[in-house]
Amino acid sequence: MKKEFVVIGLGRFGGSIVSELINLDAHVMAIDISQDKVEDFASIATQAVTADTTDESVLESLGIRNFEHVIVAIGEDIQASILTTLMLKEIGVPKITVKAQNILHEKVLKKIGADIIVHPERxxxxxxxxxxxxxxxxxxxxxxxxxxxxxxxxxxxxxxxxxxxxxxxxxxxxxxxxxxxxxxxxxxxxxxxxxxxxxxxxxxxxxxxxxxxxxxxxx
Known part of the structure; x- marks a missing residue:
């Protein structure tokens, strides 16, 4: 059975994650608030959705709680990254990986329960x-x-x-x-x-x- 992932944020890091997971034969829902970015991945991801992931009702409607692993790869909007991570924890996502922008961002992510925190640029x-x-x-x-x-x-x-x-x-x-x-x-x-x-x-x-x-x- 194929593993299922959600990638939120389709910048360079998130987009690369989507492409590699697809290459590894996983199911991937790709999400971004930008319609243009979503369109870029519509033919690559299993499903591509334009959505504001800081809204808990949106996450619920997308059935995010049913995915085993969510990667939050939101770029420079640290507030959106933190709020999205918090929403994911509250709806019970089993495993959450988050891209951190800096040490302070990492500290907040640890406090709200992110399972894995990565610093790709560092x-x-x-x-x-x-x-x-x-x-x-x-x-x-x-x-x-x-x-x-x-x-x-x-x-x-x-x-x-x-x-x-x-x-x-x-x-x-x-x-x-x-x-x-x-x-x-x-x-x-x-x-x-x-x-x-x-x-x-x-x-x-x-x-x-x-x-x-x-x-x-x-x-």
């Missing part, structure tokens, strides 16, 4: 900055304020050594959770796995420890 900036600082960091994803998961390219310094030789869990407090080797992906590699040059290591740990490992062993 997160992308962090990923780009980390990849610019080091040629070995290929991707970087924040898991919390202090912990992340990173893709790092193995170099001559560690090529030919096993995970147990490097002893990175004890020395750096981080874990290699997978290794990409060409088209192959080794999930939870064994400690006797020998790292090869150009392997891509998928590593999880605190930001401080990840950067220390990258600086000491990969540069």
């Amino acid at each position: 997160d992308m900036a962090i990923r780009i900055a980390n990849s610019m600082v080091s040629n070995n960091i290929l991707d970087y994803l924040e898991l919390s304020d202090e912990h992340s998961i990173a893709e790092m390219k193995a170099t001559d310094k560690i090529a030919g050594k096993t995970i147990i030789d490097l002893d990175i869990r004890a020395r750096y407090g981080i874990n290699i959770v997978a290794i990409k080797r060409g088209y192959e992906i080794l999930i939870s590699p064994q400690t006797i796995e020998e790292i090869q040059k150009e392997d891509i290591l998928i590593i999880i740990g605190s930001d401080v420890d990840l950067h220390l490992f990258e600086k000491k062993l990969l540069r």
